[in-house]
Amino acid sequence: MEIQEKEVKLYKKEGKDLRCLACAHKCLISEGKTGICGVRQNIKNKLYLLVYGRIAARHIDPIEKKPLHHFLQNTSTFSIGTVGCNFKCNFCQNHDISQFQEFYGDKILGERLSPSQIVRQAVRSSCKSISYTYNEPTILIEFVKDTSRLARRKKLKNIMVTNGYLSLESFNFIKNYIDAMNIDLKSFTEEFYRERCKASLKPVLETIKRVYKKGIHLEITTLIIPGENDGIEELKNIAKFIASIDKNIPWHISRFFPHHKLMYRPMTSINILQKTQEIGKKYLNNVYIGNI
Known part of the structure; x- marks a missing residue:
C-alpha cells in the first residue's frame, strides 16, 4: 500500500x-x-x-456541513484530513491538527489509509463524494489527486474545502479531478490575511476566479469575527467581489466561536449575522447563515 x-x-x-x-x-x-x-x-x-496516506480525521458528514448547499444536496460525503496547513490562523477551530507542531512537535499523526482504502470506505458508507477538508488539502495535493482519480472510477465526486491558496501550478495539477470547492474568503483586506493568517489575500481571489472559469462548482464561506472582519464596508466589498464573478455563487456567512488565540473575541451575534445576510442579499441571490 x-x-x-x-x-x-x-x-x-x-x-x-x-x-x-x-x-x-x-x-x-x-x-x-x-x-x-x-x-x-x-x-x-x-x-x-510526510502525510501521504496519514489520515488524522475522517467522518461521514452531510454535504451541507462543508458547507455546500447547491451540490449533491441531501447526500453524505466521506470527509478526510491530515495534519498541517499553509496558514497560521490564530482563530482556527481545527488548530490541533492544522498547527500540529505546537502540540506534537515533528510527530506526524494519523492512521494509515491508502487512496484505494479511502475510496472503498466511501463506497461502503454509501457516500456520493469524498471531501478533502479539516486541514488544507492543497499541501497534500498529490495525495488528493491520487485519491480523486480512483474516486472518479467509482463514480464518486471530489470536493475540496480550501483556503484558496493554490498556486497556478497546483490548480492546473488538480483542476480536472475536482468537482466542487468551498473556498474560505476570510476577509477582504491584506492586513487581516497578513496578521491573522500569515498569508495574503490576492492569491485567494485569483483562485476563486480560476475555479469559476474552469466550471468547478463553487461556494464561498466567510467566518464573521466580531471586531476583526465585520465592518460594513468590508462585508459589502466581499459581496460585490463575489457578484462581479456571478451573483448566483452561494455565500455562506458563518458564526464565530472563540477558538485558539482569539479567545478574547465574543461569538458572533445573530444580529450581526442577519445584518451581514441583508448586505449580501443586495448583491447576491444565495446567502446563507451557518454554524449556529
Whole structure:
C-alpha cells in the first residue's frame, strides 16, 4: 500500500534548495527542513509529502456541513484530513491538527489509509463524494489527486474545502479531478490575511476566479469575527467581489466561536449575522447563515 512518505510532483530544484510549488507561498526549502505547512520536507534533495496516506480525521458528514448547499444536496460525503496547513490562523477551530507542531512537535499523526482504502470506505458508507477538508488539502495535493482519480472510477465526486491558496501550478495539477470547492474568503483586506493568517489575500481571489472559469462548482464561506472582519464596508466589498464573478455563487456567512488565540473575541451575534445576510442579499441571490 502507498502509505509512506512519498516524493511529490510539484517542486523544482534551486541550487542546494528545493522550491515547493504546491501553494502560493512557494517555500524555498533547505535540506532537512519543511515548508510553512510542516509536511513537505526536503530529504536528500528530494521533496517528500510526510502525510501521504496519514489520515488524522475522517467522518461521514452531510454535504451541507462543508458547507455546500447547491451540490449533491441531501447526500453524505466521506470527509478526510491530515495534519498541517499553509496558514497560521490564530482563530482556527481545527488548530490541533492544522498547527500540529505546537502540540506534537515533528510527530506526524494519523492512521494509515491508502487512496484505494479511502475510496472503498466511501463506497461502503454509501457516500456520493469524498471531501478533502479539516486541514488544507492543497499541501497534500498529490495525495488528493491520487485519491480523486480512483474516486472518479467509482463514480464518486471530489470536493475540496480550501483556503484558496493554490498556486497556478497546483490548480492546473488538480483542476480536472475536482468537482466542487468551498473556498474560505476570510476577509477582504491584506492586513487581516497578513496578521491573522500569515498569508495574503490576492492569491485567494485569483483562485476563486480560476475555479469559476474552469466550471468547478463553487461556494464561498466567510467566518464573521466580531471586531476583526465585520465592518460594513468590508462585508459589502466581499459581496460585490463575489457578484462581479456571478451573483448566483452561494455565500455562506458563518458564526464565530472563540477558538485558539482569539479567545478574547465574543461569538458572533445573530444580529450581526442577519445584518451581514441583508448586505449580501443586495448583491447576491444565495446567502446563507451557518454554524449556529
